[in-house]
Amino acid sequence: MTQEQDFKGKVVLITGAASGIGEATALKFAERGAKVAIGDINEESNKVVQQIKDHGGEAVFFQTNVSNPEEVKALVEQTAAHFGKIDCAFNNAGVLPQIASFIDTTVEEFDKTIAVDLKGVFLCLKYELEYMVQAGGGSIVNTASVAGLIADPDMSPYVAAKHGVVGLTKAAGIEYADKGVRVNAVAPGVTATPLAKEKLEDPEIREEMIGNVPADRAAKPEEIAETVLYLSSDKASYVMAQTYVIDGGQIAH
Ligand SMILES: NC(=O)c1ccc[n+]([C@@H]2O[C@H](COP(=O)([O-])OP(=O)(O)OC[C@H]3O[C@@H](n4cnc5c(N)ncnc54)[C@H](O)[C@@H]3O)[C@@H](O)[C@H]2O)c1
Numbered sequence: 001m002t003q004e005q006d007f008k009g010k011v012v013l014i015t016g017a018a019s020g021i022g023e024a025t026a027l028k029f030a031e032r033g034a035k036v037a038i039g040d041i042n043e044e045s046n047k048v049v050q051q052i053k054d055h056g057g058e059a060v061f062f063q064t065n066v067s068n069p070e071e072v073k074a075l076v077e078q079t080a081a082h083f084g085k086i087d088c089a090f091n092n093a094g095v096l097p098q099i100a101s102f103i104d105t106t107v108e109e110f111d112k113t114i115a116v117d118l119k120g121v122f123l124c125l126k127y128e129l130e131y132m133v134q135a136g137g138g139s140i141v142n143t144a145s146v147a148g149l150i151a152d153p154d155m156s157p158y159v160a161a162k163h164g165v166v167g168l169t170k171a172a173g174i175e176y177a178d179k180g181v182r183v184n185a186v187a188p189g190v191t192a193t194p195l196a197k198e199k200l201e202d203p204e205i206r207e208e209m210i211g212n213v214p215a216d217r218a219a220k221p222e223e224i225a226e227t228v229l230y231l232s233s234d235k236a237s238y239v240m241a242q243t244y245v246i247d248g249g250q251i252a253h
């Protein structure tokens with residue numbers, strides 16, 4: 001089998017694929033033969049679906065707020081009904097909180113960030129695992145962050161949420177390792193996506209974000225996508241409950 005077709009016939013569910021890392025991953029999965037279902041709050045996802053179809057692939061968009069249990073349950077059910085199965089899932093939707101010191105962080109901002117970045121991943125895992133265990137197997141990748149392993153200053157809700165994603169990955173990963181479902185996470189460093197764009201355009205903030213990155217640049221979304229595809233593939237058949245760091249050397253520094 002050529003690498004270009006290694007996901008032929010597979011069905012992949014991706015959240016947060018209207019832009020950035022999720023979009024790059026959706027396009028790469030589709031290039032390699034997968035059928036892609038996108039769950040996102042943003043209707044721009046339709047453009048990604050169209051791009052996949054224009055290249056001869058199959059894709060569908062279900063508008064979903066990942067912090068809403070009914071909507072996430074429906075996303076999993078609709079994906080399975082539409083394509084007949086789900087082989088892989090990439091739980092990637094996320095938001096950044098306002099930059100603020102711990103003391104200045106509002107309770108509302110904390111709740112909002114946790115609802116999407118942590119509860120959203122919990123809900124996706126819950127319903128995907130339920131489906132995959134009953135179906136006999138599958139593979140799931142969550143998007144954590146280097147902020148799930150070290151603390152970035154002035155982003156306490158995000159740091160808490162992403163540490164939680166690393167924890168959920170371990171918890172789900174060990175519980176379902178013997179039931180044919182592998183659960184892993186990626187922990188990207190600074191990545192040039194709409195989420196980080198505004199900050200990267202300000203030279204002072206850019207220096208703060210990239211200054212301690214040995215690679216001296218942000219990651220391209222496609223560089224994160226490659227690791228997601230590896231972890232989702234059978235090549236990673238003995239990789240379970242792990243968080244893969246893709247950070248240009250940042251946290252080893
Ligand atoms: N860009 C970075 O530097 C960086 C670094 C580490 C981790 N991450 C993580 O990568 C993931 C993707 O982020 P990105 O950088 O590609 O940003 P992005 O803003 O381009 O993508 C985020 C996606 O999530 C979707 N989304 C937001 N809230 C949602 C909700 N409630 N329900 C459903 N979808 C929702 C958005 O519509 C968008 O499509 C996030 O989890 C983020 O925390 C990003």
